[in-house]
Amino acid sequence: MPEETTLVLDEKGMFRVMTRIAHEVVERNRGATDIALVGIRRRGDSLAKRLATLISEIEGHPIPVGALDITLYRDDFQTRFPQPVVRKTAIPFDIERRTIILVDDVLYTGRTIRAALDELTDFGRAKRIQLAVLIDRDGRELPIQADYVGEHIPTTPHETVVVRVREVDGEDSVTIERTDRGQGSGVRGQ
Amino acid sequence: MEQVQLRSPHLLGLEELTREEIQLILDTADSFKEVIERPIRKVPALRGKSVVNLFFEPSTRTRISFEIAEKQLSADVINFSASTSSVAKGETLRDTVRNIEAMKVDVVVIRHAAAGAPQFLTRCLTHSVVINAGDGAHEHPTQGLLDLLTIRDRFGRVDGLRVVIVGDIAHSRVARSNIWGLRTMGASVAVCGPPTLIPPGIETMGVEVFYRVEDALREADVINVLRIQLERQHGGLFPTLREYARTFGITPERLIHTKPHAIIMHPGPINRGVELSTDVADSERSVILDQVTNGIAIRMAVLYLLNRGGDDDVE
Amino acid sequence: MTSNRGPARLTDGRGLVVIRGGRIVDPASGRDEVGDVWMEDGRMIERPSDAREETGGRRPFVIDARGKVVTPGLIDMHVHLREPGREDKETIQSGARAGSAGGFTAVACMPNTDPVIDNAEVVHFVLERARQADIKVYPIGAITKGERGEQLAEIAEMVDAGIVGISDDGKNVDDPAIMRRALEYAKMFGIPVIPHCEDMNLSAGGVMNEGVVSTVLGLKGIPNAAEEVIVARDITLTELTGSRLHIAHVSTAGSVVLIREAKRRGIAVTAEATPHHFSLTDEAVRTYDTNTKVNPPLRTARDVEAIQEGLADGTIDVIATDHAPHTIDDKAVEYDLAPFGLIGLETALGLVIARLVQTGTLSLMDAIRKMTVAPARILGLPGGTLEPGAPADVTVFDPDRQWRVTPDVFLSRSRNSPFYGWTLRGAVEYTIVDGRVSGWAMPGGEKT
Numbered sequence: 001m002p003e004e005t006t007l008v009l010d011e012k013g014m015f016r017v018m019t020r021i022a023h024e025v026v027e028r029n030r031g032a033t034d035i036a037l038v039g040i041r042r043r044g045d046s047l048a049k050r051l052a053t054l055i056s057e058i059e060g061h062p063i064p065v066g067a068l069d070i071t072l073y074r075d076d077f078q079t080r081f082p083q084p085v086v087r088k089t090a091i092p093f094d095i096e097r098r099t100i101i102l103v104d105d106v107l108y109t110g111r112t113i114r115a116a117l118d119e120l121t122d123f124g125r126a127k128r129i130q131l132a133v134l135i136d137r138d139g140r141e142l143p144i145q146a147d148y149v150g151e152h153i154p155t156t157p158h159e160t161v162v163v164r165v166r167e168v169d170g171e172d173s174v175t176i177e178r179t180d181r182g183q184g185s186g187v188r189g190q
Numbered sequence: 191m192e193q194v195q196l197r198s199p200h201l202l203g204l205e206e207l208t209r210e211e212i213q214l215i216l217d218t219a220d221s222f223k224e225v226i227e228r229p230i231r232k233v234p235a236l237r238g239k240s241v242v243n244l245f246f247e248p249s250t251r252t253r254i255s256f257e258i259a260e261k262q263l264s265a266d267v268i269n270f271s272a273s274t275s276s277v278a279k280g281e282t283l284r285d286t287v288r289n290i291e292a293m294k295v296d297v298v299v300i301r302h303a304a305a306g307a308p309q310f311l312t313r314c315l316t317h318s319v320v321i322n323a324g325d326g327a328h329e330h331p332t333q334g335l336l337d338l339l340t341i342r343d344r345f346g347r348v349d350g351l352r353v354v355i356v357g358d359i360a361h362s363r364v365a366r367s368n369i370w371g372l373r374t375m376g377a378s379v380a381v382c383g384p385p386t387l388i389p390p391g392i393e394t395m396g397v398e399v400f401y402r403v404e405d406a407l408r409e410a411d412v413i414n415v416l417r418i419q420l421e422r423q424h425g426g427l428f429p430t431l432r433e434y435a436r437t438f439g440i441t442p443e444r445l446i447h448t449k450p451h452a453i454i455m456h457p458g459p460i461n462r463g464v465e466l467s468t469d470v471a472d473s474e475r476s477v478i479l480d481q482v483t484n485g486i487a488i489r490m491a492v493l494y495l496l497n498r499g500g501d502d503d504v505e
Numbered sequence: 506m507t508s509n510r511g512p513a514r515l516t517d518g519r520g521l522v523v524i525r526g527g528r529i530v531d532p533a534s535g536r537d538e539v540g541d542v543w544m545e546d547g548r549m550i551e552r553p554s555d556a557r558e559e560t561g562g563r564r565p566f567v568i569d570a571r572g573k574v575v576t577p578g579l580i581d582m583h584v585h586l587r588e589p590g591r592e593d594k595e596t597i598q599s600g601a602r603a604g605s606a607g608g609f610t611a612v613a614c615m616p617n618t619d620p621v622i623d624n625a626e627v628v629h630f631v632l633e634r635a636r637q638a639d640i641k642v643y644p645i646g647a648i649t650k651g652e653r654g655e656q657l658a659e660i661a662e663m664v665d666a667g668i669v670g671i672s673d674d675g676k677n678v679d680d681p682a683i684m685r686r687a688l689e690y691a692k693m694f695g696i697p698v699i700p701h702c703e704d705m706n707l708s709a710g711g712v713m714n715e716g717v718v719s720t721v722l723g724l725k726g727i728p729n730a731a732e733e734v735i736v737a738r739d740i741t742l743t744e745l746t747g748s749r750l751h752i753a754h755v756s757t758a759g760s761v762v763l764i765r766e767a768k769r770r771g772i773a774v775t776a777e778a779t780p781h782h783f784s785l786t787d788e789a790v791r792t793y794d795t796n797t798k799v800n801p802p803l804r805t806a807r808d809v810e811a812i813q814e815g816l817a818d819g820t821i822d823v824i825a826t827d828h829a830p831h832t833i834d835d836k837a838v839e840y841d842l843a844p845f846g847l848i849g850l851e852t853a854l855g856l857v858i859a860r861l862v863q864t865g866t867l868s869l870m871d872a873i874r875k876m877t878v879a880p881a882r883i884l885g886l887p888g889g890t891l892e893p894g895a896p897a898d899v900t901v902f903d904p905d906r907q908w909r910v911t912p913d914v915f916l917s918r919s920r921n922s923p924f925y926g927w928t929l930r931g932a933v934e935y936t937i938v939d940g941r942v943s944g945w946a947m948p949g950g951e952k953t
């Protein structure tokens with residue numbers, strides 16, 4: 001049980017942050033003509049869909065969205081127990097010559113993004129890949145950084161960042177849960 | 191929520207699988223069907239794992255299907271067939287397999303003419319996973335699973351369907367695996383063939399027995415037609431293939447009084463004009479090619495699910 | 506092979522021996538009482554008047570049997586000792602020692618050795634080897650040369666050499682005309698013909714009982730009818746020829762009915778059943794354990810029940826083990842490829858007590874009858890009784906002691922038992938052959 005829970009973002013806060021990222025994406029890529037979003041299951045793909053809606057509202061045309069299940073590309077799956085459920089990857093567009101924006105909820109060790117990059121590469125050669133995350137909580141184990149960050153929250157391993165999204169959890173929120181025992185597992189709900 | 195896992199480290203048959211376990215394999219296979227459609231049909235899930243396909247009976251189809259599944263999961267694949275091996279020199283199965291295991295093989299996929307050979311292997315081996323790719327007339331679990339997946343694809347469910355298996359039930363491992371899997375998943379099952387090809391006590395497996403094919407087909411949603419083997423004629427189990435074809439062959443005429451949506455399955459290879467007429471095999475009702483594709487997805491799912499982490503990680 | 510189980514050879518057979526205070530069960534005389542049993546110089550005797558234990562006179566070797574059962578030495582009329590030919594599986598000596606550990610003082614060995622016991626020379630060889638064995642070994646000769654079912658073996662010469670019956674065990678005598686001639690020919694020696702009843706066409710390719718379990722396992726079945734059609738045939742031929750038939754290892758309910766009916770009609774037929782056929786069903790095959798592969802196969806619960814009824818009502822006269830040793834390598838193969846057979850000498854008494862006597866199916870008296878005087882009479886052997894004048898062959902066992910079957914309890918060269926993990930009741934303490942006393946430690950050395 002968490003000793004202490006701190007609310008970082010509520011529903012409004014999440015909307016505000018997502019809207020800002022949408023603007024940054026359009027700004028940085030000078031429009032959104034070649035852009036497609038790919039969310040990392042399970043919560044990243046909900047965020048990607050929302051981001052696509054926000055961007056298409058700004059740009060006035062639909063933005064393609066896909067979803068990646070990186071289970072088969074994990075470098076820890078042979079030692080994890082219980083075994084993660086394999087869900088479908090769905091990339092309903094050609095990634096060649098496009099700018100792909102990978103979307104995930106929390107950036108922590110960087111290993112999930114490494115697996116996602118590997119998997120994405122198997123679908124073809126994108127022109128450019130960028131990374132958008134709702135929360136950057138530090139603790140990287142690989143040289144990976146996000147291009148768009150909703151909130152930067154420095155945390156210790158005793159803390160867990162919990163992202164809830166409407167589509168999966170029934171509500172939008174980001175909280176930090178602190179436990180005394182030094183075995184906080186990082187991101188929960190992956 | 192409690193996550194479902196396969197309880198056994200091996201896949202020996204569908205008799206011992208629960209509904210939840212079968213569901214897990216089918217759901218996982220569904221995800222793998224997408225991998226098969228990718229431009230690069232390869233995922234690194236079994237990188238560094240070695241799989242040996244130990245085929246003591248010739249079976250090109252099943253072996254190739256396993257091999258594709260293994261390679262798409264990035265496993266190292268070794269093929270070993272009885273004709274090119276030390277088995278021809280009289281080495282026992284136990285010695286053959288122990289030698290193979292000494293080479294640090296993670297998974298042994300075995301096809302063998304003797305029922306129970308995979309069970310026997312699990313007693314010879316200390317750490318490898320055993321997958322049964324067909325043992326005598328006992329079980330062919332991945333075939334049973336791919337048949338379930340094909341049925342579920344077509345109907346969206348297995349529960350409540352009527353499945354009729356026609357042909358040589360006595361010598362068929364496909365029939366047995368299908369019966370266990372279908373019964374566990376809630377289908378009602380009937381078998382149909384001449385009494386000489388219906389094994390004693392099959393009713394206790396939860397199936398109805400028919401000797402007249404017309405009666406059997408009437409309520410069928412799925413008609414699974416088994417391959418009839420010429421040897422059985424020589425064994426005196428029926429007089430001639432011609433008479434068999436006339437009495438039990440699935441022809442367009444025999445399908446007139448069946449449900450219009452009823453589908454036709456066959457584990458292959460087909461004896462066209464004997465157990466199945468060409469018109470039926472190539473008709474809209476036939477899902478035989480879907481079975482082949484689903485075979486790869488099922489085998490990927492099984493390989494993936496059985497290659498979980500070591501027991502050290504169990505808390 | 507050495508074992509900490511013994512035996513300890515306690516006497517050399519000469520002089521006086523007394524077994525004190527045991528429950529004496531002697532079916533031949535109908536005795537079931539607590540008392541003493543005396544023997545001298547290899548023969549059973551009345552209590553000698555000059556015997557003294559404390560003071561002068563002749564001092565007997567004393568066995569304290571209080572709380573134990575004292576019976577005539579057990580006789581197993583159906584074993585395979587594998588010598589000559591497969592001494593890696595068993596020898597006459599190792600098989601005899603296993604028999605002694607199991608409480609047997611005599612066995613009759615089947616002729617399907619290599620070479621087959623089908624002539625006087627091989628009979629002499631077996632009897633020569635038997636002289637060094639712990640217990641008595643009586644050879645059974647083949648019915649046909651090489652057990653090939655074509656031509657009668659030299660039965661008269663084998664009888665002169667010492668066989669006690671004829672059998673092509675392991676194989677059926679397919680040709681009914683040959684079987685008829687064998688029955689006729691055997692009449693002049695007064696020896697029984699012991700058929701292994703199996704229609705080879707009906708059983709072809711079969712590896713277990715045909716039924717629900719074979720269907721589930723996908724193994725080829727052997728129907729009950731494969732046994733019963735030959736039992737019926739051989740009963741009919743016995744009636745025709747007026748000779749003596751002893752049907753080996755009865756396994757089906759139908760055979761029991763046929764034999765019961767034949768006996769009712771006065772045909773000279775006797776029959777035996779094995780401990781595995783009254784203890785196990787084909788459910789035991791479910792794990793594909795090749796130690797359950799045996800011929801005739803383990804049948805259904807209905808058959809097991811019928812065998813037990815047949816034992817209870819006297820239709821089945823004898824309990825015999827069909828002890829059939831095979832090496833670990835022989836059995837460590839696919840079920841289809843494994844040889845038929847399981848070892849039984851060392852578990853027989855424990856199964857009889859646990860599965861027949863304790864359950865009330867047989868009285869101890871009737872159970873012992875089927876393992877002593879009944880086989881002795883069928884084969885015309887001396888012994889099988891504790892009456893004065895009989896050979897001093899005696900078995901002493903603790904009827905209440907339980908023990909667990911583990912591979913290390915066996916003195917047989919082979920380990921192919923389907924009973925691992927079972928707890929049996931009845932532990933042999935002494936086997937006495939011609940007055941020579943062997944003492945046995947507990948199987949496995951443990952008390953439970």
Ligand SMILES: [Zn+2]
Pocket residue numbers: 674675676701753754800801
């Ligand atoms: Zn026999």
